[in-house]
Amino acid sequence: MAELLDKNYGAAFPEELDGPLDLQNGAPNCCKFNRWGTLVAVGCADGRVFIVDFITKNPVKVFTAHALPLSGISWSRDGRKLLTCSMDQTIAVWNVLTGQMIERIRYNSAILSAHFNPRDDNKCIVLRTNSLPTMEQINPRIQKVLTNDTPGASDDIICAISYDRKAKYIITGTGKGKIIFYNADTLKCVSWCKQSSSQQVRQIIVPPKSNFILTNSQDRIIRTYVLNDLLNLKGATVEAQYKVQDMVNKAAWKSVCTDSDGIYICGASTKAHSLYIWESNTGSLIKILHGTKGESLMDVQWHPTRPVILSVSQATVSLWTQAHVENWSAFAPEFQELEENEKYQEKEGEFDMEDEDAEEEIKKDLEEEEDIDVVGLKPEEYLASSDEEDLTDMKLDQTLRTGPLWYIPIAPDVDNPENLTSATLPGLEIKDDQSLLAGAKGIGKQKK
Numbered sequence: 001m002a003e004l005l006d007k008n009y010g011a012a013f014p015e016e017l018d019g020p021l022d023l024q025n026g027a028p029n030c031c032k033f034n035r036w037g038t039l040v041a042v043g044c045a046d047g048r049v050f051i052v053d054f055i056t057k058n059p060v061k062v063f064t065a066h067a068l069p070l071s072g073i074s075w076s077r078d079g080r081k082l083l084t085c086s087m088d089q090t091i092a093v094w095n096v097l098t099g100q101m102i103e104r105i106r107y108n109s110a111i112l113s114a115h116f117n118p119r120d121d122n123k124c125i126v127l128r129t130n131s132l133p134t135m136e137q138i139n140p141r142i143q144k145v146l147t148n149d150t151p152g153a154s155d156d157i158i159c160a161i162s163y164d165r166k167a168k169y170i171i172t173g174t175g176k177g178k179i180i181f182y183n184a185d186t187l188k189c190v191s192w193c194k195q196s197s198s199q200q201v202r203q204i205i206v207p208p209k210s211n212f213i214l215t216n217s218q219d220r221i222i223r224t225y226v227l228n229d230l231l232n233l234k235g236a237t238v239e240a241q242y243k244v245q246d247m248v249n250k251a252a253w254k255s256v257c258t259d260s261d262g263i264y265i266c267g268a269s270t271k272a273h274s275l276y277i278w279e280s281n282t283g284s285l286i287k288i289l290h291g292t293k294g295e296s297l298m299d300v301q302w303h304p305t306r307p308v309i310l311s312v313s314q315a316t317v318s319l320w321t322q323a324h325v326e327n328w329s330a331f332a333p334e335f336q337e338l339e340e341n342e343k344y345q346e347k348e349g350e351f352d353m354e355d356e357d358a359e360e361e362i363k364k365d366l367e368e369e370e371d372i373d374v375v376g377l378k379p380e381e382y383l384a385s386s387d388e389e390d391l392t393d394m395k396l397d398q399t400l401r402t403g404p405l406w407y408i409p410i411a412p413d414v415d416n417p418e419n420l421t422s423a424t425l426p427g428l429e430i431k432d433d434q435s436l437l438a439g440a441k442g443i444g445k446q447k448k
Contacts, residue, residue: 013264013277013287014309014320021057021310021317023050028312030299032073035208037304038406039096041082042317043070049084051096051408054303057319060408063099065092072113076121079405083124085111091126093138096405103138107131113160117184119167127161133172135187146170146182150192151235162204164213164227173201173215181231193233195223196240203255207262208304212241212280214265216256221245222267224280244278244285251276257302257309266309268300273313275300275320289320 027045033054034040042050047068051061066086074083081102082094087110093102109128117123125146127133135144148158153174160173163184170182177195182188195201199218206213213230215223223240230238244265251274253267258280267276273291278284291297291311299312309320 012259012307013266013322014275014289014307015287015323016321017289017291018319018321021052021319022059023052023317024059024062026050027315028298028317029069030071030073031301031310031312031317032075033301033304033310034075034079034405035077035304036079036404036406037306037308039079039408040301040310041073041075042312043073043084045069047086047088049073049082049094051082051099053407060410061096061099063094065094065101066090071111072115074114074116074124076116077118078121078403081116081121083114083116085114085126087111091124091136097408105136105138105141115161115163117167118163118165125161125163125170127158130157133158133161135170135184144187146172146187148172148174148180149189150178150180152176160201160204160215162206162213165206165208169231171204171206171213173204175200177201177217179204179215179225179230191231191233192235193230194235194237196237197221202253205256205258207258207260209260210262212262214256214258214262216253216267218252220250220252222253222256222265222278224262224265242280242283244280244283246276247285254297255300257300259302259307260304264302266300266302268297268311270296273297273311273318275309275311291318292316 021042023042023044026042026048028042029045030043032041038054040052040054042052043065044050047064047066047070049063049065049070050059052058053060065084066088068086068088070084070086072085076082080096082096083091084094085091089108089110090104090106091111091114092104094100095102107126107128109131112127112129114124114126117125122138124136124138125133126136132148133146135146136142146158148156150156156174156176156178158172159175162171163169164171167184169190170184170187172180172182174180177198177200178192179195179201180192181190183190195215195217197217197219201215201217203216204213205216211227212224213227215225217223222244224242225238225240244267246269249271251269251271254270255268257266258264262280265278265280269276272293273295275289275291276285277287277289279286291313295313295315297311297313301310303309307322311318311320
């Protein structure tokens with residue numbers, strides 16, 4: 001049993017290429033999962049955004065967001081809004097369900113990245129080229145600048161920015177290897193420290209279920225720190241708790257991601273379509289995934305709850321999953337593998353039309369019959385983490401008008417729409433993509 005569990009569940013990281021996502025000839029350059037991993041948003045070089053259902057692997061919503069290539073995507077906490085930023089010097093907030101724009105803000109320089117506040121989708125942080133990062137309140141519009149008051153800040157620009165997972169702090173990385181923490185409400189600097197290297201911090205990664213932060217630096221080393229250890233420092237040089245790097249090729253990393261617990265680290269190489277996976281606590285390299293030769297990676301994202309990775313190259317979004325080995329003995333408890341054919345001995349009553357001994361069991365099942373609610377939706381606690389204190393507030397609504405948005409309904413393909421009446425689908429009004437929102441009204445309770 002232990003060998004069987006280890007074979008199927010022991011490896012919590014991808015091992016093989018499963019195939020590409022269908023993006024209808026789009027040229028992707030970035031992607032982002034929602035908090036549950038049910039939908040993934042893919043930004044393209046032509047300014048389009050694809051919302052892909054991760055179950056079917058097909059786009060369920062496509063809209064043109066910008067005039068130039070997208071540089072970043074961020075989901076709101078409830079999955080109903082999408083924040084996009086682009087090299088066209090604008091950021092935009094979108095309604096995911098309808099694909100309509102809620103707000104657009106224009107700047108005077110290209111946008112490098114933008115992130116929603118994890119607890120307030122009316123606020124976001126924006127990082128631009130050759131400018132100080134800003135905290136934006138969308139409605140009503142208020143802009144606040146994050147100033148760098150650390151020693152030597154005059155020639156030290158901020159190159160990376162992120163929220164911590166509970167939105168208490170804004171974490172920034174500078175061109176000289178400094179890590180600066182700001183209070184997310186007051187925007188005052190509460191702590192800053194130096195890495196052991198003075199190279200530029202290119203990216204800051206915050207796993208959603210752990211108290212670690214990771215930095216991807218120009219010196220080609222990925223460092224892991226404990227967040228609480230960095231909050232009370234005033235200029236001290238800190239050593240990373242864990243370090244990982246490519247010891248052989250000395251490759252730089254275009255993008256870095258981790259699983260939700262921060263146990264595994266994945267680095268996307270700048271030299272080829274290669275993904276390096278390490279164990280964070282030991283620093284040992286456990287897997288290298290090689291994609292199509294000649295392609296260069298643009299982005300990489302780890303699924304929030306499953307050992308699945310999406311890698312974005314110049315032409316495709318590749319899906320990497322675990323290697324599943326079929327074990328037929330696990331399909332039925334009484335299944336036995338035979339080395340040679342044997343004559344089967346029929347058991348008494350095995351193929352009888354009626355089982356006399358089963359009458360009592362049938363009566364017992366009828367007495368225990370219970371109603372199953374197929375309309376009411378409840379949040380699944382297995383998706384909860386330590387930042388899910390408001391689990392009861394994230395209650396699902398079958399009409400999709402309130403609460404978290406896990407999936408996007410789409411209208412079914414019907415050959416003759418004129419023949420589709422309320423008798424065919426009770427309560428369904430055939431108008432647009434949102435027509436399925438009313439479909440659940442005609443569905444009652446069914447018996448088990």
